[in-house]
Amino acid sequence: MDLVNTLNRGFGSLLVLVKHFFRRLFLNETVFFEEQMIQKTIGLIAILSIFPAYIADSLLFVYLLVPERGTAWVETAFFTTLIMLLIGLITLFEWEVIFLDRQDYSNLGPLPVRPLTVFSAKFISLIMFIGMFAVGINSLSSIVFAMYLGQSRGYGLASAAMLLLVHLVVMLAAGSYIFFALALVFGLFNILLRAKIFQRLSEIIRLGLIVAHIFIIYFFVLDTTWIFKKFKDIQALKENPTTFMMNFPPLWFTGLYRVLMGSREVFFKKLAYKAVLALTIVIAAYFFITLVSYSRYLRKVLPEGKKHLWPSLLRRIAEPVLNLTILRNQVERAVFWFYHGVFSRSRMHRNRIMSYLRGGIRSNYDHVDGHRKIFLEISVGQHAVVAVSFDFLFAYWH
Amino acid sequence: MLELKSVAKKYGYFKAVDAVSFAVKPGEAVGYLGPNGAGKSTTIKMIAGLLEPTGGEIIYQGRNVWKNLVWFKERLGYVPEEPAIYSHMSAYDYLIMVGRLRKIKESALKHKIEGFMEIFDLGGDMHSEIASFSKGMVQKVLISAALLHDPEVLLLDEPLSGLDVTTALTVRELVRRLAAEGKIVIYSSHILEIVEKVATRVIILYQGRVQADDSVENLRQLMKVPSLEDIFNQLVKHEDPGALASELVSLMRKG
Structure with missing residues (x-):
């Protein structure tokens, strides 16, 4: 029934x-x-x-x-x-x-x-x-x-x-x-x-x-x-x-x-x-x-x-240390944690930054290995200028 | 009796509600208090059968609510905090649908709806679509939908939100009357004055945990403070409101 x-x-x-x-x-x-x-x-x-x-x-x-x-x-x-x-x-x-x-x-x-x-x-x-x-x-x-x-x-x-x-x-x-x-x-x-x-x-x-x-x-x-x-x-x-x-x-x-x-x-x-x-x-x-x-x-x-994000233990320790040492104002902190967020969540960005670093390190290694020096002597007109190797700089700049 | 035994709701590592336990007897109107994000609505939704708890049990009349959802919902009236109502329907059609799904006899249903609408001053608007209603009017429809079937348990989540003074007073009186008639009423709000007047007992929630559970009178004596507001401030607020207001004013004037 x-x-x-x-x-x-x-x-x-x-x-x-x-x-x-x-x-x-x-x-x-x-x-x-x-x-x-x-x-x-x-x-x-x-x-x-x-x-x-x-x-x-x-x-x-x-x-x-x-x-x-x-x-x-x-x-x-x-x-x-x-x-x-x-x-x-x-x-x-x-x-x-x-x-x-x-x-x-x-x-x-x-x-x-x-x-x-x-x-x-x-x-x-x-x-x-x-x-x-x-x-x-x-x-x-x-x-x-x-x-x-x-x-x-x-x-x-x-x-x-x-x-x-x-x-x-x-x-x-x-x-x-x-x-x-x-x-x-x-x-x-x-x-x-x-x-x-x-x-x-x-x-x-x-x-x-x-x-x-x-x-x-x-x-x-x-x-x-x-x-x-x-x-x-x-x-x-x-x-x-x-x-x-x-x-x-x-x-x-x-x-x-x-x-x-x-x-x-x-x-x-x-x-x-x-x-x-x-x-x-x-x-x-x-x-x-x-x-x-x-x-x-x-x-x-x-x-x-909605996802509740809980700061990791590492961040809870690192944040006050960084704030005291290198991140001295809100803008620096905001920029730093923004990029931290991007790199920690985006595999694409992680891969990209790693490829830049890899390319830079490799290029520098080749340069230092080939010339045995980091500084170059460049002729500008009649003057000789000692400068940091462009390779060394541009290796990191893509 | 409605009983919550170590009820918890976790989202990943975040504990929205953490081991909440209390029991409400028939005839009790319980004020469920807490600041924003304390876990009030989450608890109410778990009792209403909308969110499944990740821990603990909710028992009504000896039966596990989540194992007898339809049975429990037949006895439940619920006014939600966010009124996501079918806006394309008229108030009358909406209440007819709710009434039919609650198996109210057709002859009684129409009479009830017209009565509710008249009392809530919606008699002239009940055939208009809800999309054209103000927040208070929508709230009146939701309150009517929750009361239509004469529920044994009433869950009210910020029920006076948007209501005019007259209706707010009517609802307040209604809650008292229903509790006196032997219903279980859980009234969630952060408006302390109303809770103080409506509830026979208060449960204060903070960061997902119960901080206090007693009658307002006992809490007053225990904490040696004159009002519910002071009790609330002592239990959940650790900053001085005056100092915070000054800080806000100085922030507004910065730059």
Whole structure:
């Protein structure tokens, strides 16, 4: 009975949090639909759905004239690429709210909710978000696909409905793949980079990816024929698949599309297998990265997590001695301890100073060894000046 | 009873909280005092289940809090020091979410929220987004969120920060009333006058360690000083505030 109660309570919290996280995807610093959120989202999806429908129509129109005999996979691959780009672009706009953040920690931390419930709710909300966009923007194109390919094969209404469903499922899978793959990039940067570098680099990478996505999508619209010709070339490669071809994600989902449509060809089966595997891997990796990057993120942002530096015993002894002897004022002390900090924490600076010293010592050794003297006699006009060897001086000056 | 047994929090070599032990009985309002960086908020966060202790145990009603976090949080109300609240939500939506996650019945929840908002003078603003709120208004929302489910244990970390005088007095009176009703209240602050009026007992923390733990009256008699401020100064301040102020003034005028 206790277990049932716990599950019921957990499920209740999950629903509340899914709703909250889903809402937060529309109410954040990047996207802010404060008023009429539902209407604006529907409007956006409606606008976005027209473009893929138009592309699908221009791609498949030919099958009204010539019956499709297993060649439409090229158009499907082309179309899947476009959908993945669109979902990728939407993901990049939601870059900041893909992972749980400090606000989530501060607000949900004191509440009686299990961390697993929070993570699961976040994951479900993301799937819902992607599902809504993937299905929404493919609502018209799925009809176009079902209509042209169904008619070409002489399918009945039920089969056409099945085709429509397959189209939506595959586009959802492809969309989820690109969404979680991009989320992984974000999570990996979060794990690997230091807080300051991460904050700066994250924005640059995000901007770069948005520009790249927009550019490629624009290219799709601007010169569909040229791109389509490129895709047409892959028809010939079907018999002789290249490594690139087998590792091009939109083709994996094209394979899945064909297999779900009933194809038994080994080529498509291999691609479909890769699609399912890749999707599973990115989702599992997202879960893992979320857990790791969340705790690392918190360590970086929480005031308690800041590194507390405790002066070493050597410094505690050396500091008063140095202050009494050579570091006589604040400026000298500040400069000395600044360089001390730089050299003690930066391997690059340590290596550099060591290389200077090494070069200088070596050069002096050669000089003294060769001339047997440190001082040189230099002629300046008619005067002879005794000076310290330039080698000796410049050896230390790089 | 809420009990801390040699609770510690270390960051590398730095001991933010060092072997802190005390127990709070139901009906007690304990003032948790200390200068900045003494480890007050760290202790409060460890009790609230936000920071895991690196040593010791926190026990409530015989159960280890960190092994029964959800169970303990169901009984806990917490007002944080830093209000990192969801600023895109309205106060009403935020409290609805908190109430639902705390399993408060829907019919009672809406009534409670409206009541809290009216008392805190936020009735007209409760549907506005929190981003547009002042610090004091945010604090009122956080206090409401902490009290909504009638908690057994109340952790207040600088709860009056940014509040207007009327609300501050209301909260002060509320803390007294809740303690009288048998709740456990831990009130962390560095405003000594308020703690003196609210708390039945004070714990003074300095450099992560407990320096004193007794009622204000006993401490006064023990240390032969007239106020909590003097007790605090004797225990944690080793410099003369007047001399420090003079030094600051001379530094300002230098150059």
